[in-house]
Amino acid sequence: MEKITIDNTFTPLVHNPDNVLEVNALKKYFPIKEGMLQRTVGYVRAVDGISFNIKRGTTMGLVGESGCGKTTVGRTILRLHEKSGGEVLFNGQEVHTLSKAQMRALRPKMQIIFQDPYSSLSPRLPIGEIVGEAVREHNIVPKEEFNDYIDEIMSECGLQPYHRDRYPHEFSGGQRQRICIARALALNPEFVVCDEPVSALDVSIQAQIINLLRDLQEEHNLTYLFISHDLSVVEHISDTIGVMYLGSLVEFGSKEDIFREPLHPYTKALFSAIPIPDPNSKMNRIVLEGSIPSPANPPKGCKFHTRCKNCMEKCKTEAPQPKEIEPGHFVVCHLYDNEPENKAE
Amino acid sequence: MSENKETKKSARSANYLSAKESRRISRQNRKITSAMEKKYRRKNVPESEYLTQMHDPRNVVEFDDLHSYFFTDTGTVKAVDGVTYEVPQGMTVGVVGESGCGKSVTSLSLMQLLQRPQGQIVSGSIRLNLGDKAYDVAKMPMRAMEQIRGNQVSMIFQEPMTSLNPVFRIGAQVDEVIKLHNPTWSKGQVKQRTIEMLEMVGIANSEGVYRMYPHELSGGMRQRVMISIALACNPRLIIADEPTTALDVTIQAQILDLLRGLKDKINSSIMLITHDLGVIAEMADYVVVMYAGRIVEKGTAQEIFSNPSHPYTIGLMASKPVINRRVDRLYSIPGKVPNPIDMPDYCYFRDRCEQCVERCQGKYPPEIHLTDTHVVSCYRYWDFHKEDK
Numbered sequence: 041m042e043k044i045t046i047d048n049t050f051t052p053l054v055h056n057p058d059n060v061l062e063v064n065a066l067k068k069y070f071p072i073k074e075g076m077l078q079r080t081v082g083y084v085r086a087v088d089g090i091s092f093n094i095k096r097g098t099t100m101g102l103v104g105e106s107g108c109g110k111t112t113v114g115r116t117i118l119r120l121h122e123k124s125g126g127e128v129l130f131n132g133q134e135v136h137t138l139s140k141a142q143m144r145a146l147r148p149k150m151q152i153i154f155q156d157p158y159s160s161l162s163p164r165l166p167i168g169e170i171v172g173e174a175v176r177e178h179n180i181v182p183k184e185e186f187n188d189y190i191d192e193i194m195s196e197c198g199l200q201p202y203h204r205d206r207y208p209h210e211f212s213g214g215q216r217q218r219i220c221i222a223r224a225l226a227l228n229p230e231f232v233v234c235d236e237p238v239s240a241l242d243v244s245i246q247a248q249i250i251n252l253l254r255d256l257q258e259e260h261n262l263t264y265l266f267i268s269h270d271l272s273v274v275e276h277i278s279d280t281i282g283v284m285y286l287g288s289l290v291e292f293g294s295k296e297d298i299f300r301e302p303l304h305p306y307t308k309a310l311f312s313a314i315p316i317p318d319p320n321s322k323m324n325r326i327v328l329e330g331s332i333p334s335p336a337n338p339p340k341g342c343k344f345h346t347r348c349k350n351c352m353e354k355c356k357t358e359a360p361q362p363k364e365i366e367p368g369h370f371v372v373c374h375l376y377d378n379e380p381e382n383k384a385e
Numbered sequence: 386m387s388e389n390k391e392t393k394k395s396a397r398s399a400n401y402l403s404a405k406e407s408r409r410i411s412r413q414n415r416k417i418t419s420a421m422e423k424k425y426r427r428k429n430v431p432e433s434e435y436l437t438q439m440h441d442p443r444n445v446v447e448f449d450d451l452h453s454y455f456f457t458d459t460g461t462v463k464a465v466d467g468v469t470y471e472v473p474q475g476m477t478v479g480v481v482g483e484s485g486c487g488k489s490v491t492s493l494s495l496m497q498l499l500q501r502p503q504g505q506i507v508s509g510s511i512r513l514n515l516g517d518k519a520y521d522v523a524k525m526p527m528r529a530m531e532q533i534r535g536n537q538v539s540m541i542f543q544e545p546m547t548s549l550n551p552v553f554r555i556g557a558q559v560d561e562v563i564k565l566h567n568p569t570w571s572k573g574q575v576k577q578r579t580i581e582m583l584e585m586v587g588i589a590n591s592e593g594v595y596r597m598y599p600h601e602l603s604g605g606m607r608q609r610v611m612i613s614i615a616l617a618c619n620p621r622l623i624i625a626d627e628p629t630t631a632l633d634v635t636i637q638a639q640i641l642d643l644l645r646g647l648k649d650k651i652n653s654s655i656m657l658i659t660h661d662l663g664v665i666a667e668m669a670d671y672v673v674v675m676y677a678g679r680i681v682e683k684g685t686a687q688e689i690f691s692n693p694s695h696p697y698t699i700g701l702m703a704s705k706p707v708i709n710r711r712v713d714r715l716y717s718i719p720g721k722v723p724n725p726i727d728m729p730d731y732c733y734f735r736d737r738c739e740q741c742v743e744r745c746q747g748k749y750p751p752e753i754h755l756t757d758t759h760v761v762s763c764y765r766y767w768d769f770h771k772e773d774k
């Protein structure tokens with residue numbers, strides 16, 4: 041039987057001190073096991089070679105349909121999943137080769153806020169314990185300052201000090217999300233992955249949480265990776281945006297560039313699908329046919345060619361390479377093969 | 386520190402209910418609900434009892450001062466507290482509001498699907514137009530309702546993942562509805578109709594899907610199946626309760642396109658419940674904005690979006706980020722929704738409102754007509770009210 045191997049060739053990255061996080065050709069494959077011996081028969085290519093970097097104090101938005109691997113990217117960066125290939129540099133340090141003790145020391149610096157505030161809080165712990173557990177574990181503050189520190193963090197996130205003895209079921213969705221934010225923030229992180237932090241909330245509560253995240257970013261000089269499928273929220277909060285499709289980035293650039301002129305056909309379709317709260321705006325919607333193909337058996341060539349309106353012969357056989365159309369604005373599509381490359385240097 | 390303790394105590398005592406008090410309430414509730422249940426479960430009820438007249442024969446449904454309450458052990462929750470609006474024939478009416486504002490309960494009242502026995506329609510009427518006659522759904526007994534539900538009025542639920550039964554094939558689940566409402570049809574006829582319905586909602590491989598189980602389909606496909614079940618009997622009214630909330634934007638666009646096309650094809654009306662103002666703007670002809678169990682504003686989509694009048698509607702629109710509209714900070718409505726068990730007797734929105742006028746100290750504001758179709762419940766427009774009289 042043919043042995044399945046993961047291709048793991050990439051050119052190592054040179055660290056730029058401006059960047060908090062640098063991701064280079066990151067891959068995460070989940071094995072599919074079958075038969076009595078649980079032999080690996082194939083891989084689900086959840087993340088298939090992604091590269092980007094995030095500057096200190098900025099927010100990168102990651103958008104895409106469900107099942108395109110956005111969450112897996114976030115988790116692999118934090119080493120909640122082991123990578124299958126590529127590199128993740130956090131302040132120039134490869135995260136996935138650290139020893140257990142080193143990893144433990146690094147954990148407080150990178151935090152995550154989960155999507156569903158209803159299932160990510162332990163129902164058996166009071167709020168003070170949820171927020172404070174990791175603070176005590178990592179000795180963030182001396183013992184005698186511990187109580188004041190927790191109170192301070194909680195009030196910063198819009199919670200009252202008397203909430204400390206309450207349990208998660210006594211809170212509404214918006215308040216629970218505040219608790220999750222307080223928990224992440226209490227460790228004084230540099231980098232926070234926000235995995236769809238507002239999609240489970242009402243519109244009016246969404247606004248409160250987004251404002252809170254922005255205020256905290258300014259105050260603590262935080263760097264966010266903001267994962268969401270809601271483009272209007274991503275547009276509001278992000279500085280740079282990456283659009284994902286089936287485990288790869290199809291377009292990457294600053295918010296202004298991407299929203300002014302989306303280049304990739306998928307980005308265009310995604311943008312035209314957003315409902316606009318104005319009954320007068322009748323625009324030409326590009327409706328994508330069908331649904332996302334299986335990441336276990338992605339299409340050959342360009343992964344998007346099965347649903348693409350501008351599909352050419354070339355797209356079916358040859359995978360496109362990232363191309364810099366404007367400084368800092370990359371697109372992965374054969375349509376732009378003939379455009380002149382515009383390098384920053 | 387002592388200050389902390391005091392706030393803690395007062396916060397707790399506000400919601401405190403002794404066991405004795407709770408028992409008293411639940412006994413009282415049981416008395417009320419069991420009388421209502423008895424009436425609902427009667428058999429052989431004469432049709433004249435729930436026969437009624439439409440106020441305007443062009444409407445499919447008229448809600449008239451509907452009150453739906455939940456009798457819980459901690460008190461009565463007035464989930465719907467005096468709601469009046471109508472759905473005209475062939476139109477789409479969008480209902481917007483935060484979760485818990487009663488928009489779903491209104492539609493469940495129409496389907497008589499409230500969680501019984503706690504949930505009950507207490508007063509008011511829901512007039513349903515059946516073409517040659519009209520029924521008052523609020524007074525209908527269980528047996529009569531079974532003929533209407535799924536046949537004349539049907540519903541598309543929010544979660545396509547949980548509203549299909551995982552142990553039955555798709556075909557069997559669509560067949561069931563058709564067979565129930567057309568008992569004389571043969572098996573072959575039913576199956577043919579099911580395949581036809583699946584094709585109509587854009588499922589290409591309809592013969593294959595007929596034999597599949599729900600887990601083999603994606604979210605968008607499942608929602609298509611749900612829609613085909615809802616449309617199977619050519620209903621006069623389709624209630625779509627957050628039909629696209631669980632779906633991706635690209636799939637959402639597909640489903641909305643589909644709903645719009647199908648509505649014209651079978652000539653029915655849609656009652657679209659959602660919290661996404663963008664979806665409403667795209668689909669709805671009329672918009673109803675609900676807050677804490679009451680309607681705060683209603684009008685045509687054009688009026689609501691170009692001239693939002695109630696402070697709540699204005700706040701709701703400002704708090705949603707919109708593509709290509711740069712704001713530094715999103716507006717967020719201060720405070721939170723009042724406790725549904727203990728509603729104030731003044732305007733429910735007063736404590737969160739930034740545009741209060743003197744008159745707001747008084748009772749709950751009446752409906753004020755800004756135009757023939759645009760109605761708002763807010764004292765800021767009191768001048769219009771006088772002209773009205």
